[in-house]
Amino acid sequence: MTLIPGGAPLSIASGVREFAEATPDRVAVIDGDRTLTFAALDERASRLANHLTSSGLGVGDRVAVLLGNRLEYPEIAAGIAKAGLVMVPLNPRLTPAEARYILEHSESRAIVLDEALSTIVADSVSHLGLSATVLDGTTLGAAYEEALAAASDVDPRVEVPELDPFCITYTSGTTGKPKGVLISHRSRVLTFYMSALEYGLGAGRVSAAVAPMYHGAGFAFGYAPVFTGGTVTMLRKWDPQGFLDLVEKDRVQSAFLVPTMAQGIRSLGPDAVPAKDLSSLDTLYFNAAALPHALKEWVMDTFPGVGVHELYGSTESGVITNLRPVHMRAKSGSVGHAWYMTEIRIVDEQGNEVAPGQPGELFSRSPYLMNGYLKNPEATAECTTEDGFVTCGDIAVRDEQGFISIVDRKKDLIISGGTNVYPREIEEVLATHPAVVETAVVGEADEQWGETVVCHVVLRPGHELDTAALESHCRGELAGYKIPRRWYAIDALPRNAGGKVSKRDLAPPA
Known part of the structure; x- marks a missing residue:
């Protein structure tokens, strides 16, 4: 017998399997009046995996996903991983031309989509010969529920190396065409576990998925609760009053927001938050853009019993820093210290580390880094050092206590x-x-x-x-x-x- 170094490879499907065995009847996902237990989630993910492979897909093939936040998103991600396939999330706001570019560039062979979004990819499905599985309709291909019902419920347990990509996430294309970021199973699984430790996810906890799950951070913090044995409740479309209602109804304890969402809650007026029973809420964490000082103070004053975090990161690097509640007021202009297992360098134009208090370009190295840009080694090389540090192009300052402040985007x-x-x-x-x-x-x-x-x-x-x-x-x-x-x-x-x-x-x- 041969011992496999490191044992089983990390996979984003593993958490679903584990808790289907440990807590099969616990609710994993809530979507309005619909709920899904861990046992049902695991079985449906296996059925989807078998449906996809029965259509001729093999290990490493790409499956596009065109959905908003809804009950099926976690099972689709888990099912794709169970089959050894690679997920390509699509933004429902894309134009048909933008979606076509991503489908072609990623060489996607199949797509799982919402019927309501079918016009975005109708021509691409036809011209590229994609195998389509459709939720709530049959316009472009097989009906999702019928496909699952016809497929085997036996977990295929296709293993891939943990450094293989589980998804290709396309950047927003702020400069030129969007780039496909290859994100490994290892990167995301470690992110899930560290998020559970930091932000109060996991068994016995209820979290809200309000950021879009087709986005890197939205997926990471929407899937992490399920992966670690907790419950996630979906907000299908951002609505500040709807968020407050969701927290009260489902007794949400932890939620990831972006600053514009906090601004939206604030715009409801001073009576909106006190009018709801939000006593279950104990953790809010922010990312995607800077949380302005005045808004940060408002959040802390309006939710006085809630621990507020501000994290900083990127699609390419994952979470890089985190400002914890204990430091939030004293260091409110900062994004905190390096996150778990993360090294940070702040360097000048020549690559030399700068002194505390001096601005420079921020580079990080951690297990959360991307594998690189798909079909774009030049862009990968441009943002990577020889010893494996990656930059997302931000100018930062580190103070004498090690707190990082983001000065601005280098390109801005x-x-x-x-x-x-x-x-x-x-x-x-x-x-x-x-x-x-x-x-x-x-x-x-x-x-x-x-x-x-x-x-x-x-x-x-x-x-x-x-x-x-x-x-x-x-x-x-x-x-x-x-x-x-x-x-x-x-x-x-x-x-x-x-x-x-x-x-x-x-x-x-x-």
């Missing part, structure tokens, strides 16, 4: 008259103005200065753009060269699937 840096201007610093100041909901500061070409500072601002209802008042507000906190020279009032900031502002989609009003 404005150079005006030869001087570096960091948009995030300006946005933080403007976030404290009573007329402002949120802002996005960018550089625009300028003959004299090279670039000039421009601000796109979303105003609160009842307020008009008063540039003199906003400039006066900035002068108390910012040097003159940082104050925006042009201001544009807009209804909303453009965002990608992960909730991050897409600054490339900002343009001066016509």
